[in-house]
Amino acid sequence: MTQKAARHLDAQTEARIRESFASQTLMATFGASVTSISPGSCAISAPILPGARQQHGAGHAGLTFALGDTAAGYAALSLMPEGREVMTVEMKVNLLAPALGERLVASGRVVKSGKRLTVVTAEVEAVTGEEWRLVALLQGTMIPVDTV
Amino acid sequence: MTQKAARHLDAQTEARIRESFASQTLMATFGASVTSISPGSCAISAPILPGARQQHGAGHAGLTFALGDTAAGYAALSLMPEGREVMTVEMKVNLLAPALGERLVASGRVVKSGKRLTVVTAEVEAVTGEEWRLVALLQGTMIPVDTV
């Protein structure tokens, strides 16, 4: 179902993604980092910081969404040529379990990279020790735009 | 289309909402506050803080989503009896314009409050001076749960 793609991302594209990610201040606020990138995929990991919670101490849906949306966006960007970036058109999230654990890992994936739009999905898992638990599933659309 | 509802929220329900909101640390991180509540509706306002941005300095989609989702959740909660609260089952957001401005105002609204599920929508607007610009539209589902 995914795009056929090389296993490794070229160094230039990876540099573009890491630079873009580094300039997203929300990702810094959440303590998030890119843990893997390959063509059509991107994983982001973040702790559930004290300042990112809902009323019962679990990670806020806004945190879960932000990580999933961002992982999906960089998965889409990994297939874009230089001078192009992507913006989220729309994104839907189903929340499956409370975001509780040592950290959240969001894994974004390109389903179809078209000329005009890219369709993406993402899973967000809560990790505690060796245990991974799926907490959210996202499905959405990215649009390529010229880099400003 | 909305629920027929009294104009004013009883003091107890309003207190429950404000207390719940105050315990969402993500809302504090975003500098957000509840600006109005009535039965079936809730508005939340937040600045676009330096730490809540995407790579070009606009508000991150995660910020927009978090405000819209939270406004929709408290709109749903405003129709719940004591001892009940709500959780987001799923939420979809369409992003219409970059989140740029002095602040974002998210207005949540109950479309249907059923026994088992509540359907909600929210609009997020970017405000600059007298100008209000729609930046996102959300539609989703909340589920009532017993207060822990």
Next chain:
Amino acid sequence: MTQKAARHLDAQTEARIRESFASQTLMATFGASVTSISPGSCAISAPILPGARQQHGAGHAGLTFALGDTAAGYAALSLMPEGREVMTVEMKVNLLAPALGERLVASGRVVKSGKRLTVVTAEVEAVTGEEWRLVALLQGTMIPVDTV
């Protein structure tokens, strides 16, 4: 929130919409007809035919979706210049009540008509005598394409 728009659709655009609708065989199968069109809005009405039901005799979610999606699509098309039409990029539906009644009326509306994408919503109501009941709410994205 809607686009500022003239009250009446010009005759040419209305003719284009009615011609396109007439060539959608699924709409004929469902016995559907366009009941009103204006710039940025379109309403479609259909009976709940014996051949369009789910296992308990209510209208199938596929019927409700098809009417809502089509009304939203023609709402979008009503704002397009000649030589352009629209396709659905994505659409989300929340089902609020069983589709039971004499007929369903789907009302589509443009929220934002941009150069590259149009964001739409639709409501589907079940009508029995004088009673109108909201059965579904849709939110989605249309993309303009050149007419073939």
Next chain:
Amino acid sequence: MTQKAARHLDAQTEARIRESFASQTLMATFGASVTSISPGSCAISAPILPGARQQHGAGHAGLTFALGDTAAGYAALSLMPEGREVMTVEMKVNLLAPALGERLVASGRVVKSGKRLTVVTAEVEAVTGEEWRLVALLQGTMIPVDTV
């Protein structure tokens, strides 16, 4: 990510699904049939009948949605005890390519079957000879209800 599940469905559950499917008149109108069922999965196949098309002769989005939603619903039902069935709460579809081919095959899958809600996905593929092409991706929520 899927539920751990036995490979084969017990005969009683399979009979319940086939009986329910047979009473969905829309599925008969579309010439659809259940081609496989196992615990947590269901596939439905249908031709793109002359009466189920959009204005350019491709399968209507309402057809694609109906097949995907129904496959997802029966995937959910396959994990329900006797006396329970499911209804669609909400469903989102991303359309990836025109529904053109000899037939459409919708494959539904349970992501999480909870006590109160079941989260599902579905893929719809267009099949021509040996070629399978992904045309739509769905993600949604089903709710268990007592059989009437």
